[in-house]
Amino acid sequence: MMMKQYSVSMEYQPMQNKLEYKNALEEIIICVMINDPEAVVYVAERIRSESLSEGNQSLYNSIVELSLKDVATDLLLVKLIKQFGADRITKLKDRVLVPTLSYLITNDVLMQFKDVAYSFSIEKILQTKAEAIKSDCKGLDTLMDLQSEINELLIAEDNIRIDKSFTDKLPEILSNIENRMSGNEYSLNINSIPSLNIATGGILLSNLITVAGFTGQGKTYFVLNVMLDLAKQGIPVGFISLEQSEQEISDRLIGILGGIPSEKLRNPKRLSKDEMSRITLSNLSKNKLPFYINDRPLTEADIKQKIKYWRDRFHVKVVCIDYLGLIQSRAKFTTRERELTHYSEFLKLTAKELDVAIIVLSQLNRSGKEAPIITNLAESIGLARESDFLFTIYKPIEYGLKTDGRIKFNDSHFILRCEKNRHNKHKKQILLMMKESGEFTELATEYFSEVEDILMVNNSN
Template sequence: MTQHTTAERVDRDRSRRQPALSSDEVRREAARLFEALPPHAIEAEMSLLGAMLIDHRVIGDVVTVLKGADDFYKPSHGAIYTALVELYDSTAGVDIVTLNQRLVDRGIIESIGGVGYLVRLAESVPSASFAVEYARAVRDKAVVRDLIQAAGEILVETHGSGLDVRSLLQSAEAKIFRIAQHSDQASSETLKDLLHETMRQLERNEGRHITGLATGYHELDEMTSGVQDGELIILAARPSMGKTALALNLAENIAAAGHPVGVFSLEMGKQQLVQRLLCARSGIDSQRLRRNMLRSEDYRALMAACGELSASPVYIDDTPGLNLLQLRSKARRMRERFGIKFVVIDYLQLMSAGGRVESRQVEVSEISRGVKAMARELEVPVVCLSQLNRAAEQREGHRPRMSDLRESGSIEQDADVIMMLHREEYYHAADPDWAANNEDKVGVAELIIAKQRNGPTGVVQLQWDSASTRFRNLSHALPPGNMARAARGDQPRSAFVSVERSGPVADFRDGGGPDQRRAAADVDIGDLPV
């Protein structure tokens, strides 16, 4: 026994020392394989068709495994499969007689081998019990053939298409992803199993009002029970309302609770996003940071913010012009590599579907359906930002409606939650008397929950600090009079202090406590990853 184990180890060591194939050897082997017959399983195909023919009840299970007639290596088998499925869907019944007649009507019975071949199929399998296993064998070979086809297309593109390296990589990735996507089959579960899982989930959440991820905004969490796995959440607003700021605040709050977050920014670059996060966390006026007019206390606050944010599991991708396939591929990799629990996309109208479409509205509809499918596939909540059209600008009060969603298409149907951000103060910025006469509305933003598939609709009020681009719980904001004075510049913006946080995620805009200031002093900004 010991000698056998030693021999096996020697063989393994020898195989490890064997040099990899050279480029020339790879080319010769590839050429030989491309000339060879593609992988196939004729016996499995025949057994599958025979099982479907002798017991039509298995057809319902088979069609959930196969992608279609193209999964068969022999075209004649694909034609027989199509006819069997059509008979199954009709009321004609499935047997040799009806199948033969269907193929006769199409003029292909002789090319298939006549009725004798159908009889041979029925006699080739003793039982239909293993029909699903036969179908899986057929499907597996089809996937391998698809991979070979994709490899050939990649080979041709790399040698003569003239595409740049990045485009070649994206094209190759898209081909493989498409095959993998079609290979993933969602399985059905019994109601009994689902009921048990639901009860276990209820037990885990016993005593908790928040069943999803807490956003850090109390009224919003109360209304939605947190953002839920698999949900598509549309955050819509007119430009300059602060939708990107709110999305980043949500990402920061969720990451601060230890949940990894993926951010896909099609509008802003990574450095711009990092600057926004620093301002929101430190309380520094974003204009002072942008103009490099920082004071000594600003640097201390920034150091502290850097120390906190560097520990936050936030992963940013700022690839411009992402198409749907690229987004899903990147998000899937983030999920596998970093375990992301929450996704932000900024914003929907900057994406493309990745193929030819008849109109922009149809394209946006495809994107919204694809993003919803991605949320379900990854089992994470996805917040997707969206622009509103100009209809609200002409409306009295300027309050947005769901019908204002730009190029809406199926967005309203696909979204589980639609939130629209509205700040009345924005429309009165040029009126010096408005703030004095509307102190209760200064620095206040309304988050309108216009749709919630599994909960109530309503309005959540938040406090908005435009200087640091941060939203806070309104219950912790300054009194209305103080907010109005701050908006007019009568008192420093640093007076807006977030008190709903404590510990490692405390806000530093008032300098923090002694321990926090010492921690900030120990941070060397040059050592922090940005």
């Protein structure tokens, strides 16, 4: 008797076929693990055995245990048949026509399984809380407990990676070096600001990049340009706006894309016919931009969950947080300095753990109005310590700089200055010009020598 076949993307009715759908996905996963040794560690690092039905947990654990002992596929099959029976193992072995790791990845089987497994876990938690709240008047406490249980569920999902020795990981390490040599999927480059790539070596996954500036000095617009550049290349990005609404961020993006000042988009009645034609759905949707925006207040735990969700669901590579000082926390801190240092450390660890580049915006303090330098960070010097790259951005004309001998500065000019570079010696200053639409273009990378002197004089005054 043949086992019932299902499409991996089969539709199901939540209360009728959800369990059947989950079991079908389990069978597909176990089938691939039995047939393809390379799939075992890949699956084991992403799926907890507790997520499977009780009938499949022991089988799953046995496959993982035997594979880690380097048991050959044929011998693995013999041992599994001896332990779980020939009929069951034979049916599972033939469950998929092409039982390979590539099949799991191509069809996104693991994500589909995790989705439905989470739905069962959340359903159980909600049912328990629903019963408890019937006789409990402390709704806020119950809500906090619910969030805590969900956080624990997500943390458990993160802590299933299998440790390997350096020798065991050598093939992966050498493969990574080869990819870096060939330039494949290693660094992300910004096409519109080439010198930024020289300064950073390209945006690297797991890096924490800080862009600091005084109020009104172009921080948000600059980062939106960077993120939009990546999205145009098809690289998924996420923007967590803790200061502005999604509508405001969207207006800025549309302004950059359509060459229209965002101020006009705040009052669309001022738009000309030509400007209206540039922001039609057909024009703006020509390029599918994988650009995701969140404008809800978030704690540090919420931020990590959001980044993880974007990474797992949309394959987001770079996330911007605007800005550090508005992150919330339920923890208590003795000083504001200690709180912001905590956030800085958290962002660096999150970037490393999730293998996502994080760009965080930071304010300069009042002294930053006199000198836009690293020591005037309002958000804690700990941020400078944790950052792989730290840039300041400012309008030179507002700091007494009139020209570099070639270009007469005006209000549209900005200097992006690399204050800290952990990975190479490039500390370039990049002269940028911002159009009325908010689009940045690069003008030059070599500046006048008196920049340092003027900044020091302003700082001393």
